[in-house]
Amino acid sequence: MKFEPLCCPPTGDAKTAIQESDAEFAQLAAALGHPARVAIIRFLKQKGVCICGEIVEVLPLAQSTVSQHLKTLKEAGLVQGETDGPRSCYCLNPAALERLRVLLGDL
Amino acid sequence: MKFEPLCCPPTGDAKTAIQESDAEFAQLAAALGHPARVAIIRFLKQKGVCICGEIVEVLPLAQSTVSQHLKTLKEAGLVQGETDGPRSCYCLNPAALERLRVLLGDL
DNA sequence: TTCATTCATCGTAAATATACGATACAATGT
DNA sequence: ACATTGTATCGTATATTTACGATGAATGAA
Secondary structure, three states: OOOOOOOOOOOOOOOOOOOHHHHHHHHHHHHOOOHHHHHHHHHHHHHOEEEHHHHHHHOOOOHHHHHHHHHHHHHOOOEEEEEEOOEEEEEEOHHHHHHHHHHHHHO | OOOOOOOOOOOOOOOOOOOHHHHHHHHHHHHOOOHHHHHHHHHHHHHOEEEHHHHHHHOOOOHHHHHHHHHHHHHOOOEEEEEEOOEEEEEEOHHHHHHHHHHHHHO
């Protein structure tokens, strides 16, 4: 049995199995789809706030690579970054993690 | 609740390097890092069991592409496939999803 | 100013991901 | 035996990811 919403007749509903929330979930999941980025999230959770250099010290990756991973996490909304002088302070965005938990719960 | 000395970090756990569980989490997350694969998981959840062709019918992708996504999900352990005559029956592996929830909870 | 520090970005090379059509292959039907 | 059906896999083209060193921008100290 197929349940179509009665309210909004889609414009060509033949192949609409991929939903908006699928893309939202996939974006968050993809951001966590690399071990280094998971480690960064754990580190931020433990530290609360830290600067980029602290993460570089702990990971077996070049500074530019860590910065790239941080950018990925930032673009997905999982972390927030704030410039503080020559440093960059990073911290988690708990709302994004919670959003991922909700979406995973719906799955 | 955690009182770490600010000065000299203890010898053992100062390094929060990339852990085994980070890779495990990342593998599951990466498998869900594409909208089509999220849609497949949703479809399997709704259908319980279905053959490859049913998924091909509802996704705007070629059969070979869907088969490739299914392989990715299978390699991550998120779905199980079993051949039934000329068909392939797929279903979810709830344990893998639960594992992901646990790992995400720890995060 | 000049130098050092901190980080983001650029340029790039290698690896992986994504998509498709074509093909192979196994099981069933005629 | 032969064709049909449902999938997996191959080959391939393009796009993205991942990693690094080099460079640049911004700040603070000398």
